Amino acid sequence: xNEKLLTYVRQMQEKGMSDSEIKENLKSVGWDEQTINQVFxxxxxxxxxxxxxTNEEMRQLDPKAKILxxxxxxxxxxxxxxxxxxxxxxxxxxxxxxxxxxxxLLIPFVLIVITYVIAQLEYNFYRYQLSTDGFYKERGIIAKxxxxxxxxxxxxxxxxxxxxxxxxxxxxxxxxTAGNSGVTNAEGILPGVSKDEAERLxxxxxxxxxxxxxxxx
Numbered sequence: 001x002n003e004k005l006l007t008y009v010r011q012m013q014e015k016g017m018s019d020s021e022i023k024e025n026l027k028s029v030g031w032d033e034q035t036i037n038q039v040f041x042x043x044x045x046x047x048x049x050x051x052x053x054t055n056e057e058m059r060q061l062d063p064k065a066k067i068l069x070x071x072x073x074x075x076x077x078x079x080x081x082x083x084x085x086x087x088x089x090x091x092x093x094x095x096x097x098x099x100x101x102x103x104x105l106l107i108p109f110v111l112i113v114i115t116y117v118i119a120q121l122e123y124n125f126y127r128y129q130l131s132t133d134g135f136y137k138e139r140g141i142i143a144k145x146x147x148x149x150x151x152x153x154x155x156x157x158x159x160x161x162x163x164x165x166x167x168x169x170x171x172x173x174x175x176x177t178a179g180n181s182g183v184t185n186a187e188g189i190l191p192g193v194s195k196d197e198a199e200r201l202x203x204x205x206x207x208x209x210x211x212x213x214x215x216x217x
Contacts, residue, residue: 065191122139125139126139136149151212153178155177157174157205158174160172175188
């Protein structure tokens with residue numbers, strides 16, 4: 001490796017010159033392309049502009065996430081629905097009119113409709129974003145919750161599937177932070193995204209967590 005050439009590249013990068021400009025300058029004075037590429041593939045400090053954090057647009061979960069929310073909410077009211085047959089047979093002993101029986105039988109269907117509406121609203125109000133300073137998400141229908149995880153605190157990111165998520169072809173992200181490594185933290189979980197989006201988020205979050213401490217290079 002030509003140390004003088006490497007030093008020159010570092011100096012030009014520190015001055016803010018782009019890699020393409022440096023390469024063109026080297027070619028203009030006679031350096032061959034193979035040598036130039038070897039220098040840039042070496043351990044050369046990147047341009048400070050490479051460390052800039054972009055502010056992405058707010059994103060929604062995968063549309064199938066509303067089914068994930070629906071099934072999750074359904075399990076929480078399942079115990080109540082199971083009470084309906086008990087009430088039904090208990091009231092039969094009192095010779096209720098047919099209208100009363102129909103009303104009792106309608107309770108599960110009403111609960112299903114309400115659960116679906118809640119799942120739809122949960123999906124509509126769930127947003128996430130890669131901001132300039134960290135991973136941001138907001139959720140909640142009435143009581144809103146806002147969570148920001150700074151990039152410098154991110155230690156690792158797991159991609160996993162629950163049984164329901166696997167059936168739906170969805171993936172969940174678990175963002176592990178300092179002090180919570182290996183521990184599932186509700187604030188660091190992003191449910192219901194596609195495989196491509198899960199992998200994109202993992203790679204980009206890990207890249208930003210590594211770069212964040214060097215953004216003032």
